[in-house]
Amino acid sequence: MKILVCISHVPDTTSKINFVExxxxxxxNGVSFIINPNDxxxxxxxxxxxxxxGASVDVINVGDATTEPTLRKCLxxxxxxxxxxxxxxxxxxxxxxxxxxxxxxxxxxxxxxxxESIDYNGGVVQGILAELLGxxxxxTCVGLEVExxxxxxxxxxxxGKETLKTSLPLVIGGQKGLVEESDLRIPNMRGIMMARxxxxxxxxxxxxxxxxxxxxxxxxxxxxxxxxxxASNIDQLVDLLHKEAKVI
Amino acid sequence: MSVxxxxxxxxxxxxxxxxxxxxxxxxxxxxxxxxxxAVSVNxxxxxxxxxxxxxxxxxISNESLNSFKAKTYTTxxxxxxxxxxxxxxxxxxxxxxxxxxxxxxxxxxAAIASNVVKLPVSTSPLTVERTAFTNKAFQxxxxxxDIKIISVxxxxxxxxxxxxxxxxxxxxxxxADDSIEITxxxxxxDKVSIADAEVVVSGGRGLKGPENWNLIExxxxxxxxxxxxxxxxxxxxxxxxxxxxxxxxxxxxxxLYIAIGISGAIQHLAGINASKVKVVxxxxxxxxxxxxxxYGVVGDAFxxxxxxxxxxxxxxxxxx
Ligand SMILES: Cc1cc2nc3c(=O)[nH]c(=O)nc-3n(C[C@H](O)[C@H](O)[C@H](O)COP(=O)(O)OP(=O)(O)OC[C@H]3O[C@@H](n4cnc5c(N)ncnc54)[C@H](O)[C@@H]3O)c2cc1C
Numbered sequence: 001m002k003i004l005v006c007i008s009h010v011p012d013t014t015s016k017i018n019f020v021e022x023x024x025x026x027x028x029n030g031v032s033f034i035i036n037p038n039d040x041x042x043x044x045x046x047x048x049x050x051x052x053x054g055a056s057v058d059v060i061n062v063g064d065a066t067t068e069p070t071l072r073k074c075l076x077x078x079x080x081x082x083x084x085x086x087x088x089x090x091x092x093x094x095x096x097x098x099x100x101x102x103x104x105x106x107x108x109x110x111x112x113x114x115x116e117s118i119d120y121n122g123g124v125v126q127g128i129l130a131e132l133l134g135x136x137x138x139x140t141c142v143g144l145e146v147e148x149x150x151x152x153x154x155x156x157x158x159x160g161k162e163t164l165k166t167s168l169p170l171v172i173g174g175q176k177g178l179v180e181e182s183d184l185r186i187p188n189m190r191g192i193m194m195a196r197x198x199x200x201x202x203x204x205x206x207x208x209x210x211x212x213x214x215x216x217x218x219x220x221x222x223x224x225x226x227x228x229x230x231a232s233n234i235d236q237l238v239d240l241l242h243k244e245a246k247v248i
Numbered sequence: 249m250s251v252x253x254x255x256x257x258x259x260x261x262x263x264x265x266x267x268x269x270x271x272x273x274x275x276x277x278x279x280x281x282x283x284x285x286a287v288s289v290n291x292x293x294x295x296x297x298x299x300x301x302x303x304x305x306x307x308i309s310n311e312s313l314n315s316f317k318a319k320t321y322t323t324x325x326x327x328x329x330x331x332x333x334x335x336x337x338x339x340x341x342x343x344x345x346x347x348x349x350x351x352x353x354x355x356x357x358a359a360i361a362s363n364v365v366k367l368p369v370s371t372s373p374l375t376v377e378r379t380a381f382t383n384k385a386f387q388x389x390x391x392x393x394d395i396k397i398i399s400v401x402x403x404x405x406x407x408x409x410x411x412x413x414x415x416x417x418x419x420x421x422x423x424a425d426d427s428i429e430i431t432x433x434x435x436x437x438d439k440v441s442i443a444d445a446e447v448v449v450s451g452g453r454g455l456k457g458p459e460n461w462n463l464i465e466x467x468x469x470x471x472x473x474x475x476x477x478x479x480x481x482x483x484x485x486x487x488x489x490x491x492x493x494x495x496x497x498x499x500x501x502x503x504l505y506i507a508i509g510i511s512g513a514i515q516h517l518a519g520i521n522a523s524k525v526k527v528v529x530x531x532x533x534x535x536x537x538x539x540x541x542x543y544g545v546v547g548d549a550f551x552x553x554x555x556x557x558x559x560x561x562x563x564x565x566x567x568x
Contacts, residue, residue, distance in 0.1 A: 013495055013515045017384040026381075037496045092360065093353065118495055120380050120387075122362045127350015136427055137318065139347040142489070152431075156490060158343045159441030163432040173350075176496060181483045211359035215375065215388030226528075226538050231547030234555045237527070238563050240543060245525045247447070247504040248471065248563070 001055040001146060001168070003046045004108040006099055006125070007074055008036035008117035009067040019217045026119075026217070035070055038114025042174035044183055045144060046112055047078045053146070056080050058106065062089045062098045068200060075195035076187030082198070087205040091212045096128035101206045103133055109149075109168040115140050115175040123173070130171035138164055142177025250285045251277040252334035254325050255305070256342060260292035264407070264444060265340035267300050271408040272400050273338045274301030275367045280335070287328040287419065289313050289321070298414030300407065306332075306419035313423075315430055316344050322351040323424040329356060329395060336374070339399045341499075342443060349399050359391035365404040382495045382518035401522065402443065403501040442493065445474035447504040448523070450493060452478040454509020454530065454549060458486040463553045464508065470560045476500065478510050494519035508549050512537025529553065 011017075011031045018027040035043065049055035059074040061067045062085040071082040085098045103111055111133075116123035123139075130137035136151075138144075142161065143154030149168045154161050156177070187195070229237045241248045253273040255266035270286060277284045286297050287306045294307040306328050313320065325348065329337055337352065339345040341363065353360040363379045365386070373390050376398060380387040391398075442448055449468040451461065461475075468475045475491060482492035493500050495515040505523035509530060510516060517540050520526070528541040529552050538544045545552050 011381075013518075017381045019385070092350075096350075096354070118382055121382060122360075123346055124350035124353055124360055124362060127347070127352075128354040129350075131351050131354025137351060138428070139318070139350075140343055155347075156343060157433075157435065158443040159439065160433065160435030161490070162430055162434065164428050165431050166428040176492070177489050181479075211353075211357075211391070211393050212361065213390040213392060215390060217380065217388075218386045219384070220386070223540065224542075226541045226544045228538075229543060229545050231545050231552050234545070234552065234559050237543060237545060237556065238559045241504070241525070241527070242563065245504070245542065247525045248560070 001049060001053065001110060002106065002108045003049060003055050003057045003110045003112060004103055004106060005039065005043045005046050005057060005059045005074070005079065006111065006113040007039050007043070007059050007061045007070060008114065008119070009033050009061055009063055009070040010036045010117055010119045013037070013118065017219070023216045023218065033070055035073060036114050036117045038116060038175045040184060041176050041178045042112035042114060042172070043074055043077060043079065044185060045174065045178040047185070048179065049146065050078065058083060060085070060099055060102055062087055062095045064088060071200055072195050073187060075198045075200070076191040077185050078191065080198065082200040084200065084202050085205055086202050090214070091210045092122045092124045093128055093211040094209065096125045096132060097207070097209065098205050099125070099129055100132040102203065103129070109170070110146065111135070111169070111171045113171065113173055115173045126171055126173040133169065133171065135169040135171045136166045137171045138166065139173040141172040141174045144172060144178060249280070249282040250332045250334045251280065251282060251336045251338065252325070252329050252332055253284070253286050253302070253338040254345065254348070255286045255288040255291070255297055256340060256344060257288055257291045260290055262288070262291060262296060263342065265342050265402065266297070267407045268403070268405060269338050269340045269400055270297050270300035270302050271410070272367070272405045274408070274410050275405070276336055276338065276398070279368060279371050282335070285328070285332045285334065287325055289324065294416040295414045298412050299409055301410035301412055302414050303412055304415045304417060306417050308419050308421070310420065315433070317426045317428065317430070318347045318351060319424045319426040319428065322348050322355055324421050325352055326355050327421045328419065335395060337395065337397045339397065341399055341402045345399065349397065353397055356395045356397070357393060358395040358397045359393040360397040360399065361389045361391060362399040363401045364398050365401050383521040384518060401501060403503070403524070404522065440472065440474045442474045442476055442491070442498050442500060445502050447471045447473035447506070448476050448500050448502045449473045449506045449508070450476035450478070450510060451481060451508050452510030453480050460550070461487065463549065466557050467506070467553055470557055470564065478516055507537055507541070508553060510537060511535045512540055
C-alpha cells in the first residue's frame with residue numbers, strides 16, 4: 001500500500017497571533033512551527049501501516065522552503081520520502097489541486113489529510129482533493145483499518161460515531177482517535193540522522209488556479225472583565241445567568 | 249439567480265442549524281436582491297422553512313436516503329444549485345455539512361469560505377469575514393468564482409424569523425455511485441450532542457477522577473446540557489474522546505459554557521471561545537480561565553457544583 005500524508009506547517013498552538021503589513025500577513029516573528037496536530041495523528045497511523053502491513057509512507061507539503069524542517073521532522077518520525085510543492089499555499093483549492101497532481105502521478109492508495117489545519121481551519125482541502133481524484137472520502141476519521149483494497153473507517157458524527165466500509169483509493173480527513181495521544185512519536189537521534197539522508201524532493205507547482213483572495217485580518221474585541229460571584233452566594237450566579245446573561 | 253441552502257433534517261425534523269442557515273441565506277439574498285431556495289431530504293414539513301424567509305424548498309422524499317451519504321448528498325446539492333441557477337450555496341458547520349463542503353466545492357468548482365461569522369461585508373466582489381487561528385482572529389476572504397459556497401459557523405448569526413409562504417416542490421436526483429457503506433451507527437439518542445447543545449457543561453483535571461463525573465452529569469441534567477471535557481481528561485480515559493473540546497477536539501459555540509476544574513489553557517480556550525457566555529468554577533483565582541470568562545466563582549467544585557445544582561433546581565421549580 002502506498003500512503004501519502006498531507007502535512008500542514010502551522011504555528012505552535014501557544015503562538016501569539018499578530019499581523020503585519022497592514023494586517024494582511026501573519027506575523028511569524030518569534031513563532032515556532034509544528035506539524036499540524038490533526039496531520040500528526042494521521043502520520044502516526046501511517047507509521048503503523050508501514051510497520052504492521054509494509055506500507056510505504058510519503059509526506060507532502062505545499063509551501064516555501066521554510067516548511068522543510070517540518071517535513072524533515074516527518075522523515076525523522078519515519079516517513080520514507082518527502083515532497084514539497086514549491087509554492088505559497090494561497091487557498092484550499094490551490095493546495096488541493098497541487099496535491100492532486102502529485103497524488104495522480106504517484107498512484108497512492110491512501111491519502112491521509114487532517115480534519116483541518118489549526119491556522120486557517122478551512123477543513124476543505126481533503127474533500128476537494130477526493131473530488132479531484134475521484135477517490136472515496138471519509139472526513140473526521142477517528143479509526144482506520146485496511147485489508148487488501150477494503151477499508152473500514154470510523155467517522156465522528158454529531159453526538160456519536162459511524163462505521164463505514166469502503167475501498168481504496170481513499171482520502172481521509174483524520175484527527176485524534178486515528179491513534180491516541182500517547183502513540184505520538186518524538187523523533188530520536190537515529191531517526192533525525194536518518195532523516196538527513198532521506199529524499200526531500202522539491203517540485204514546482206502545476207498551474208496557478210485559485211478561487212479566493214485572502215484579505216486583511218483583524219482580532220476580536222478585547223473582552224470585558226469577569227464578574228466574580230462569591231462561592232457562598234450561588235443564588236447570585238443563577239440570578240445573573242437568568243436576568244443579565246439571559247441564558248437560562 | 250438564487251441563494252441555495254442545504255437544510256439538514258434528522259428523522260424528518262429540521263435541525264436547529266437548518267433554521268440558522270436559512271436565516272443567514274435570507275440575509276445574503278436580501279443583500280444580493282435575489283430569492284432563497286432550500287434543498288432538504290425527507291423533511292416531514294418542508295414548508296416550516298418559510299418562517300425564516302425561504303421562498304421555495306426542493307424536498308426529496310426517498311426512504312433510501314434516510315441515512316446520510318456524503319457523495320449522494322453532495323450530488324443532490326449540486327443538482328439543486330444547477331436547477332435553481334444559484335450563485336451562492338450556504339452550508340452549516342455540522343459534521344455532515346463539513347463532510348460535504350469540500351466535495352461540493354470540488355464538484356461545483358466553487359470558491360468556499362468556512363467558519364463565516366456574519367453577513368458578507370461586500371457583495372461585489374462577494375467578501376466574507378471568517379474566523380482564523382481557531383477563533384483568535386478574523387480574516388476577510390473574497391470569493392472569486394461564479395458559484396460560491398459559504399459555510400456558516402454555528403450559533404454566530406442566530407435564528408431570525410422572516411415569515412413568508414414557502415412553496416414545497418418535490419425533487420429527485422439519480423443516486424450517485426456511492427461506494428461507501430454505513431455498517432454501524434453508534435449514537436446516544438437520549439443525549440444532546442455538543443454541536444447541537446445550547447448549554448455545555450465541561451469538566452477538567454480539577455475534578456480529580458472519573459468517579460466524580462456525576463457532578464458534571466447532574467448539572468448537565470438540570471440544564472438540559474451536553475457534557476464535555478478538557479483534553480487531558482480524555483487522554484487519561486476518564487471520559488470518552490468525543491467529549492474532548494478545544495483546538496484539537498470539538499469546537500463549542502453554545503450559548504452557555506460552564507467550565508469546572510479547567511485551567512483555561514490557550515488550546516482549550518481557542519476551541520470554546522465562540523460560546524456566548526462563559527462561566528468558570530475553579531479553586532485557583534489565578535487560573536487563566538478567569539480572563540476569558542464572563543462569570544467566575546473562585547471555589548471548590550465539590551462544594552460549588554452541588555450548591556449550583558440545588559439552586560438551579562429551585563430556580564426551575566419557581567419558573568415552571
Ligand atoms: C498541541 C496541543 C493541543 C492541545 N489541545 C487541547 C484541546 O483541544 N483542548 C484542551 O482542553 N486542551 C488542549 N491542550 C492541553 C492544554 O494545554 C492543557 O494542558 C489542558 O487544557 C489542561 O486541562 P485542564 O484544564 O483540565 O487541567 P489543568 O490545567 O491541570 O487544570 C485543572 C484546573 O482545575 C483546578 N482545580 C483543581 N481542583 C479543583 C477543585 N476541587 N475545584 C475547582 N477547581 C479545581 C485547578 O486550579 C486547575 O486550574 C493541548 C495541548 C497541546 C500541546
